[in-house]
Amino acid sequence: MSESIEDAQTDDLTDGQVDGAEDAPAEATTDGSEERTDAAKPTEPAATVLLLGSGDLSRELALAFQRLGGVVVAADRYYAPAHGVADRSAVIKMNDAEELAALIEREKPRYVVAESGVIAADALVAVAERGDIEVLPAPRSIRLSQDREGLRRLASDELGLPTVPFWFAGSAEELTAVAEHAGFPLVVKPVVGAQRDGESVLLRPDDVEPAWQRATTAGHIAHNRVLAESVVEVEYEITMLTVRTTGPSGPGVQFCEPIGHRQVGTDVLESWQPQPLSPAALDAAKSISARIVNSLGGRGVFGVELLVQGDDVYFSDVRIRPHDSGLVTLRSQRLSEFEMHARAILGLAVDTIMISPAAAEVSYGGADSGELSVDIGAVLQEALATSESDVRLFGRPGESEPPRRLGVALATAPDVIIARDRARRVGTALRKLR
Structure with missing residues (x-):
């Protein structure tokens, strides 16, 4: 996939x-129409950008912000690549709402940018609601990026977008029932975390239990649901x-x-x-x-x-x-x-x-x-x-x-x-x- x-x-x-x-x-x-817009410009010469997630790609993004005059604060749960180029850095548990809120209060950034799938989304929603700090791309997108079930239901049920047949399971027994109904092969993914992290392809009934264990233990966020998709x-x-x-x-x-x-x-x-x-x-x-x-x-x-x-x-x-x-x-x-x-x-x-x-x-x-x-x-x-x-x-x-x-x-x-x-x-x- x-x-x-x-x-x-x-x-x-x-x-x-x-x-x-x-x-x-x-x-x-x-609504599908087209408009031409003049881009809005920052209102201050050195906007502070807090990057939540500081891996290899965040390093490239930090440099892009700096070349446009931004002051970059890089945060992650370990000393990460973007820390080496950022103006300031912090090592915190980004899925800890209190630690994250304390960092934001200390740095007072103009923009908080999500670059990781392991972030305390509720803390960012609270920050955005204050109105003095922008959380980007948007609190809704950050929350759904950590919830593959919510994202898939948004795409399929609310927006009516075409998808391959999919199911969700909350136990190995439910996954077994899905496999019996859908047939093999079947792709199993965790509902949170990176898409490839914890992914398996089921070819036979004996694959169900190992796939369940792999999907529910992947990443840094505890979860007990998986996404199963037909192979097309x-x-x-x-x-x-x-x-x-x-x-x-x-x-x-x-x-x-x-x-x-x-x-x-x-x-x-x-x-x-x-x-x-x-x-x-x-x-x-x-x-x-x-x-x-x-x-x-x-x-x-x-x-x-x-x-x-x-x-x-x-x-x-x-x-x-x-x-x-x-x-x-x-x-x-x-x-x-x-x-x-x-x-x-x-x-x-x-x-x-x-x-x-x-x-x-x-x-x-x-x-x-x-x-x-x-x-x-x-x-x-x-x-x-x-x-x-x-x-x-x-x-x-x-x-x-x-x-x-x-x-x-x-x-x-x-x-x-x-x-x-x-x-x-x-x-x-x-x-x-x-």
Whole structure:
């Protein structure tokens, strides 16, 4: 299924905007109409941004905020990568409401930005209700990002979005009954936490109990419910990076070109942009993405995970922050997913212009990876010998939680096929760093 892992289209949608606006981004409102807005600007020169979650990707986001004049406070439950670049940092239990409230009271940020799935959402709702601090992307989206059951019911029951058949179970016995009803294979996921964390595929009745144990013990939040999904044949798994902004005339959304992705075992995530879709599938992908993002509300980048089979598109999940599949935008777009997220949150103008087809491979290492025994310089020399290539190396052992990102291999090319081949060559070299 989806990696750990969201209206009418012109023939040339290189700028990712509805109906190809040129001078100002065209924004799709909740009723499907379009509006042009002048972006609101921060009212103070150095807005303080509190990042709740400080992993590898938050480090990139912290730098994006700082380049726009923001003062960044990075928080996490351990000394994390973003702590090394932030203006100030804190180590707290982010799912402890009292600790989180005390940190916010001490730092008095202008923006609180959720970058983790383990946060005391109720404390953030209370902060937002005071009105002097913005909680982003929005308290509702933060709460639902921690509740896969609530999110799926919102998508399917309230919004009527197409999904694959799904069920929820509150015990191993209920999961057994679901499997007997739905048949095999069946994908089982925890209702909280990262999508790939705790995921299993049931092939036979004997798989039920191990899958239940794996799903209910994954992550840092205790839970006793699981999501079970039928396995459907799909051509593509895609991410629609959808940027929600607000302006004087109201909210609007912009779309990046579709990003295709696939998980290769547990060690590699491959992504590429653009993923060609039929006009009908692209229209459906945009419609689904706009509806779920507008329902969640707020500002920022949302990664809407979709399954595509021909002209049919199914909603799978939505991420309320930049994620691994969007790392390809570091080279494919004028603005990366981190720059778009920072701009949208600060109320600045955003564009989704793609400048080149590109591909990326994210390599992962085990939790017990030791110190490097290879020459980093020699590995980089081999990796960067590939045409139009680039790399990003992530934290060393002990600096990030498992699964640990080793790095991302990036490549551009005249077309996606060549870009993917180049990224694979770069990624093969980077995996020598394990």
